[in-house]
Amino acid sequence: MTVREHVRQKVDRLRDELRRDDVGLTARALRVAELSLRAIRVWPAVTIGHERFYELTCAPRQFRGLRDLGVRLARPDDAAAMSALDGTPRARIAERFARGDLGYVAEHDRRILAHSWFHRGPAPFDEDVPLFPRWDVPADAFWSYNAFTLPEARASGVFVKLFQTALRELLTDRGAARVRCRVKVTNVPSVMLHERLGFATLGTLITVAIPGARLLSWQGSGGARHWVERRNGGHVMTFPPGGA
Numbered sequence: 001m002t003v004r005e006h007v008r009q010k011v012d013r014l015r016d017e018l019r020r021d022d023v024g025l026t027a028r029a030l031r032v033a034e035l036s037l038r039a040i041r042v043w044p045a046v047t048i049g050h051e052r053f054y055e056l057t058c059a060p061r062q063f064r065g066l067r068d069l070g071v072r073l074a075r076p077d078d079a080a081a082m083s084a085l086d087g088t089p090r091a092r093i094a095e096r097f098a099r100g101d102l103g104y105v106a107e108h109d110r111r112i113l114a115h116s117w118f119h120r121g122p123a124p125f126d127e128d129v130p131l132f133p134r135w136d137v138p139a140d141a142f143w144s145y146n147a148f149t150l151p152e153a154r155a156s157g158v159f160v161k162l163f164q165t166a167l168r169e170l171l172t173d174r175g176a177a178r179v180r181c182r183v184k185v186t187n188v189p190s191v192m193l194h195e196r197l198g199f200a201t202l203g204t205l206i207t208v209a210i211p212g213a214r215l216l217s218w219q220g221s222g223g224a225r226h227w228v229e230r231r232n233g234g235h236v237m238t239f240p241p242g243g244a
C-alpha cells in the first residue's frame with residue numbers, strides 16, 4: 001500500500017467515526033481524537049479514554065440455545081489456543097493463571113471460539129495500567145475483562161452463552177456479590193451485550209493522559225468528579241471515585 005492510500009484509509013476511517021449515529025457527539029469526538037493520536041503515532045505517550053463502568057449483582061437466566069457449544073473453565077493447557085484467538089501474549093495468560101484469575105472458554109468440536117476472564121478481589125485489577133489507573137475490586141467482587149469471540153463466530157450468541165454460564169457460576173456457586181467491568185463507550189456490541197444481560201451503569205469516565213500526568217473526569221454514582229493524578233503513581237480508582 002502506498003503512503004497516499006494509507007493516509008486515505010485513515011481519513012476514511014475518521015470520517016466513518018464522525019458520521020456514525022449509534023453513539024453521541026461526545027463519544028464520536030473522543031473516538032476521532034483517539035484514532036488521530038494513534039495515526040500520528042503519539043499513542044500511547046498521549047492517550048484518550050472514554051469508558052463506561054458496569055456492575056451486575058444478579059445471576060442472569062441460563063441460555064438454552066447452542067447445545068453443541070460447551071462452556072468450561074480454562075486450564076493452563078488452553079493457553080496456546082487462547083493466545084491464538086486474540087493475540088494475548090502467552091506470558092500474560094500465564095500471569096493470569098498464576099494470580100488465580102478464572103478464564104472461561106466456549107468451544108465447539110474442541111475448537112475454542114470465545115473466551116473471557118475474571119479477576120477476584122480484593123487485589124486491584126492492574127492490567128489496564130498505564131493507560132488507566134488500577135481498578136478497585138472489592139473482596140466480594142470479580143472484575144470481568146478480555147471478552148473475545150472469534151470474528152467469524154460473532155453475533156450468533158456464542159458470547160452470550162459463555163458469559164451467562166460464567167456469571168451464574170461466579171454469582172451463585174462462587175459466592176460473589178457483584179461482577180464489574182469497563183466497556184469502551186463506542187464499543188456498541190459490547191455495550192448492548194452488557195445491558196441486555198442486566199449490567200447496571202456505575203458511571204462514565206473520560207481520561208486524558210500525557211507523559212507523567214493523567215486527567216480524569218467521572219460522571220455517575222457519587223456525582224461528577226474531575227481530578228489530575230500522576231500517571232504512573234499506582235493509583236487505585238474506587239467506584240464511585242473518592243469512595244472507600
Ligand SMILES: CC(C)(COP(=O)(O)OP(=O)(O)OC[C@H]1O[C@@H](n2cnc3c(N)ncnc32)[C@H](O)[C@@H]1OP(=O)(O)O)[C@@H](O)C(=O)NCCC(=O)NCCS
Nearest residue numbers: 147148149154155156157158159160183189190192193196
Ligand atoms: C463483544 C463480543 C465479545 C460479543 O461476542 P459475540 O459472540 O458476537 O456476542 P453474541 O453473539 O453472543 O451476543 C449477542 C448480543 O450481543 C450484542 N451484539 C453482538 N454483536 C453486536 C453488534 N454487531 N451490534 C449490536 N449488538 C451486538 C447484542 O445484544 C446481541 O444480541 P442479539 O443479537 O440477540 O441482539 C465480540 O463482539 C468481540 O469479541 N468483540 C471484540 C472484542 C471486544 O470488544 N470485547 C469486549 C471488550 S469490553
